[in-house]
Amino acid sequence: MLIDLRSDTVTKPSAAMKQAMFNAELGDDVFGEDPTVKQLEEKVAAMFGMEAALFCPSGTMTNQIAIKAHTQPLDEIICDKICHIYNYETGGWAFHSGVSIRLTDGDNGRMTAEQIEELILPDHDWLPNTRMVAIENTVNKGGGSVYSIEEMKALSDFCRAKGLIYHLDGARIFNALAALNQKPEALHGLFDSISVCISKGLGAPAGSVLIGKKDFIKRSRKLRKVMGGGMRQSGILAAACIYALDNNVARLKDDHTKASQLAEILQELTWVKKVLPVQTNIVIFEVADAAGVGAQLAKEDIRVQPFSPTLLRMVTHLDFTEPMLARAKELLIK
Numbered sequence: 001m002l003i004d005l006r007s008d009t010v011t012k013p014s015a016a017m018k019q020a021m022f023n024a025e026l027g028d029d030v031f032g033e034d035p036t037v038k039q040l041e042e043k044v045a046a047m048f049g050m051e052a053a054l055f056c057p058s059g060t061m062t063n064q065i066a067i068k069a070h071t072q073p074l075d076e077i078i079c080d081k082i083c084h085i086y087n088y089e090t091g092g093w094a095f096h097s098g099v100s101i102r103l104t105d106g107d108n109g110r111m112t113a114e115q116i117e118e119l120i121l122p123d124h125d126w127l128p129n130t131r132m133v134a135i136e137n138t139v140n141k142g143g144g145s146v147y148s149i150e151e152m153k154a155l156s157d158f159c160r161a162k163g164l165i166y167h168l169d170g171a172r173i174f175n176a177l178a179a180l181n182q183k184p185e186a187l188h189g190l191f192d193s194i195s196v197c198i199s200k201g202l203g204a205p206a207g208s209v210l211i212g213k214k215d216f217i218k219r220s221r222k223l224r225k226v227m228g229g230g231m232r233q234s235g236i237l238a239a240a241c242i243y244a245l246d247n248n249v250a251r252l253k254d255d256h257t258k259a260s261q262l263a264e265i266l267q268e269l270t271w272v273k274k275v276l277p278v279q280t281n282i283v284i285f286e287v288a289d290a291a292g293v294g295a296q297l298a299k300e301d302i303r304v305q306p307f308s309p310t311l312l313r314m315v316t317h318l319d320f321t322e323p324m325l326a327r328a329k330e331l332l333i334k
């Protein structure tokens with residue numbers, strides 16, 4: 001039995017999800033004529049209390065479009081040093097938007113208003129313009145760490161007071177909400193824009209939705225086109241996303257329970273030096289030689305993701321079943 005814990009992106013569409021895709025009503029979305037894409041966009045916007053939405057192929061694209069739509073060259077964005085935008089989007093902020101980036105050293109990726117305030121630049125000819133703050137919830141490289149609603153609200157108030165755009169990279173926002181026992185309504189009014197990925201823990205084969213104000217989404221639509229992200233009968237993907245939102249949100253807590261159980265075992269092992277606190281579906285742990293341990297586990301049919309020379313990541317997801325958890329526990333202990 002192959003146990004793939006490299007990412008929550010490795011899930012495959014279930015039979016029921018494929019049926020929903022098969023049945024989807026389709027049109028040409030570049031012409032704005034795909035009813036299923038429209039349905040998804042309206043659904044996600046309404047859930048999070050935003051005016052409008054844009055369906056995109058990936059979360060990288062929704063983040064990159066958001067940065068481009070909110071900034072101009074000579075602007076600067078503030079992120080945490082372990083965030084996805086900084087580490088895993090190919091330096092897209094510079095490539096697409098011509099902006100610079102300044103980084104906090106947060107608590108497993110979570111930044112505070114005080115940390116951000118220190119990075120806001122004064123208005124001089126020789127400095128870029130501080131324009132935008134982007135947070136990530138949950139924080140992938142932070143071991144799936146979670147900002148509480150109060151923390152997100154405090155940063156929202158701070159950004160408003162300072163005139164800064166406030167963006168959420170919500171690749172795993174539904175994991176955060178599950179951990180907090182909250183619904184998307186709790187985020188109403190907090191952000192200028194949010195990226196919501198449906199291809200992570202929710203199990204769709206592709207797709208992220210960018211949400212925000214109407215004029216922002218209008219500009220974003222044009223940016224999606226120039227980045228090559230205008231899709232035609234993309235309702236076939238949107239149908240999978242709608243299915244995922246209707247069926248795969250409530251079960252996320254199972255993934256969190258399984259991740260905690262894996263972490264409990266790892267903590268007992270002599271070859272594991274440290275396990276980051278587990279709040280959601282991500283387990284990051286430290287070993288002497290990540291590549292070596294990764295290769296050893298792969299021989300036992302457990303696939304994990306090396307995250308640095310000494311860090312490994314396991315991510316639980318809807319295709320990681322109870323029998324797989326039992327088998328993984330056995331193999332790790334032995």
Ligand SMILES: *Cc1c(COP(=O)(O)O)cnc(C)c1O
Pocket residue numbers: 057058059060061063084085136138139140169171172197199200208
């Ligand atoms: C996965 C992920 C993204 C988007 O990644 P894509 O693979 O481009 O969809 C963005 N932010 C975070 C935190 C992620 O984990």
